[in-house]
Amino acid sequence: MKTTKLRLLFPSDLTAKPLTYHLVKDFDLVYNIFQAHIKPGMKGDLIIEVIGRESNIEKGINFLVESGVIVEILTKSINLDEDGCVHCGACTAVCPSGALYLDKDAKLCFDNSKCIVCELCVEACPARVIKVNFSENS
Amino acid sequence: MIRTYEEINEKIKSGNVVVFTAEEAIAMCREQGHKKAYEQIDVVTCATFGMMCSSGAFLNFGHTDKRIRMAEITLNNVPASGGLAAVDTYIGATQGSLDRPMTYGGAHVIEALIRGEKVDLHAKSYGTDAYPRKEAIAEITLEDLNQAYMYNPRNCYQNYSAATNVGERTLHTYMGTLFPDCANVNYSTSGELSPLLKDPDMRTIGMGTRIFLGGAQGYVTWQGTQSVKNVTEYEDGVNFSGGTIAVIGDLKKMSSRYIRAAVMKNYGISLYVGIGIPIPVLDEDLFADLTRTNEELYTNFIDYSTGGLKMPQLGRVSYAQLRSGRVELNGKTVPTAPLSSLYMAREIAQLLKYSIAKAEFSLTQPIKEVEMFSEFKSLKLKEDEK
Numbered sequence: 182m183k184t185t186k187l188r189l190l191f192p193s194d195l196t197a198k199p200l201t202y203h204l205v206k207d208f209d210l211v212y213n214i215f216q217a218h219i220k221p222g223m224k225g226d227l228i229i230e231v232i233g234r235e236s237n238i239e240k241g242i243n244f245l246v247e248s249g250v251i252v253e254i255l256t257k258s259i260n261l262d263e264d265g266c267v268h269c270g271a272c273t274a275v276c277p278s279g280a281l282y283l284d285k286d287a288k289l290c291f292d293n294s295k296c297i298v299c300e301l302c303v304e305a306c307p308a309r310v311i312k313v314n315f316s317e318n319s
Numbered sequence: 320m321i322r323t324y325e326e327i328n329e330k331i332k333s334g335n336v337v338v339f340t341a342e343e344a345i346a347m348c349r350e351q352g353h354k355k356a357y358e359q360i361d362v363v364t365c366a367t368f369g370m371m372c373s374s375g376a377f378l379n380f381g382h383t384d385k386r387i388r389m390a391e392i393t394l395n396n397v398p399a400s401g402g403l404a405a406v407d408t409y410i411g412a413t414q415g416s417l418d419r420p421m422t423y424g425g426a427h428v429i430e431a432l433i434r435g436e437k438v439d440l441h442a443k444s445y446g447t448d449a450y451p452r453k454e455a456i457a458e459i460t461l462e463d464l465n466q467a468y469m470y471n472p473r474n475c476y477q478n479y480s481a482a483t484n485v486g487e488r489t490l491h492t493y494m495g496t497l498f499p500d501c502a503n504v505n506y507s508t509s510g511e512l513s514p515l516l517k518d519p520d521m522r523t524i525g526m527g528t529r530i531f532l533g534g535a536q537g538y539v540t541w542q543g544t545q546s547v548k549n550v551t552e553y554e555d556g557v558n559f560s561g562g563t564i565a566v567i568g569d570l571k572k573m574s575s576r577y578i579r580a581a582v583m584k585n586y587g588i589s590l591y592v593g594i595g596i597p598i599p600v601l602d603e604d605l606f607a608d609l610t611r612t613n614e615e616l617y618t619n620f621i622d623y624s625t626g627g628l629k630m631p632q633l634g635r636v637s638y639a640q641l642r643s644g645r646v647e648l649n650g651k652t653v654p655t656a657p658l659s660s661l662y663m664a665r666e667i668a669q670l671l672k673y674s675i676a677k678a679e680f681s682l683t684q685p686i687k688e689v690e691m692f693s694e695f696k697s698l699k700l701k702e703d704e705k
Contacts, residue, residue: 267368270657274505286665308580310590
């Protein structure tokens with residue numbers, strides 16, 4: 182099983198079609214929607230996570246591309262604005278993987294390699310300097 | 320050997336004063352012993368940087384042509400008091416905005432003013448002979464105001480209980496996110512660097528004491544609201560006091576590095592306030608208090624799940640244990656996290672140290688002690704009388 186994050190850009194003539202339904206039915210993929218800006222008749226922008234067999238994910242992506250959807254493979258990451266951080270440590274209370282921690286000088290550090298992108302820190306941060314980044318995977 | 324304020328200020332003037340932060344003073348005691356350290360150190364700087372909800376600012380906008388007595392006031396859509404004279408107001412840090420009360424509020428307006436940003440003022444009134452104008456709309460900056468001073472009725476808690484959650488659901492509180500079944504503990508203090516914890520009898524911190532407040536020189540004005548002494552006393556003589564102070568300072572001289580808006584999920588708005596207090600080493604008793612370590616300073620665990628007046632106490636813990644990141648609670652090892660910034664507190668203690676060493680900051684003897692009561696009253700509701 183593999184998890185891949187995708188950004189799907191729908192041309193306006195495709196927004197009324199149940200494309201994600203086919204991902205489930207035809208390719209046995211489970212999906213979570215992170216962001217959706219879709220209105221029938223308008224351009225659509227959807228950020229989803231698909232979970233399934235690697236070969237099925239590939240087939241599913243091919244199906245979407247053939248249907249006219251522009252597909253970007255995304256990596257989601259947590260971004261800490263270090264200049265705005267006050268190093269209080271409130272985020273460390275909710276970080277389950279130890280990616281956010283206070284070093285020996287009580288300075289807040291972020292170890293991206295440990296981050297599981299659970300996003301609990303985003304709203305736990307009183308200074309509101311932690312954001313979710315969606316970036317394209319090469 | 321005993322020191323006086325006058326002697327210390329003379330030393331500051333002549334550039335011979337010896338100033339250490341509380342942490343540095345502790346390190347010196349470990350290296351050279353208490354006696355030698357006491358003989359050398361004249362002033363110990365303490366500091367804290369944490370969320371202090373009971374904060375706000377008085378502002379005077381200046382009069383308009385066709386005067387107005389502002390009765391309803393908003394700043395960036397955050398209501399401010401219309402209960403003072405014509406163009407005076409007080410904006411409270413925790414006041415939520417009309418459109419997004421849980422994520423934008425008075426603290427953001429105060430921070431925006433300090434940053435020099437433009438703030439939308441909208442005032443309404445009923446119109447009278449002396450004040451005929453019924454509406455005033457303007458874009459203001461801090462510079463435009465006649466006076467702007469922070470006045471915080473309760474800051475700088477001496478000691479605050481560590482928070483945990485005995486209940487079955489996750490709580491979002493002003494003490495951060497508390498997971499069910501005591502799965503975590505949050506605390507808020509700078510511990511051995513905390514001003515009122517280091518002068519526990521408030522011998523040198525009283526009315527008129529000059530302090531570092533948000534980047535400016537401010538003053539202690541009064542006892543803080545809900546200031547209490549010896550709320551909990553343990554059998555071994557360790558006690559727990561909740562002293563607080565009211566403070567004042569010029570908003571125009573503050574820095575947004577030391578005054579920052581804070582948003583707590585499902586709680587609302589608060590204000591991070593940076594405070595530094597220099598404590599003169601008057602005698603050995605005071606020096607003993609000043610050099611108490613995190614191992615010797617305690618707080619209580621409190622359960623936040625009941626929402627009741629008396630929050631259940633679950634025992635006590637040293638700040639060294641809390642700082643270690645793990646504590647024992649109900650036979651379990653539980654992770655801890657701070658809410659106040661030790662990093663910023665250290666920066667403020669250092670800044671204050673250097674401004675005293677450079678004679679930019681001198682010490683003041685309090686003109687009156689701040690009173691501390693042994694209990695605070697609760698509010699009796701009409702429904703309680705039935």
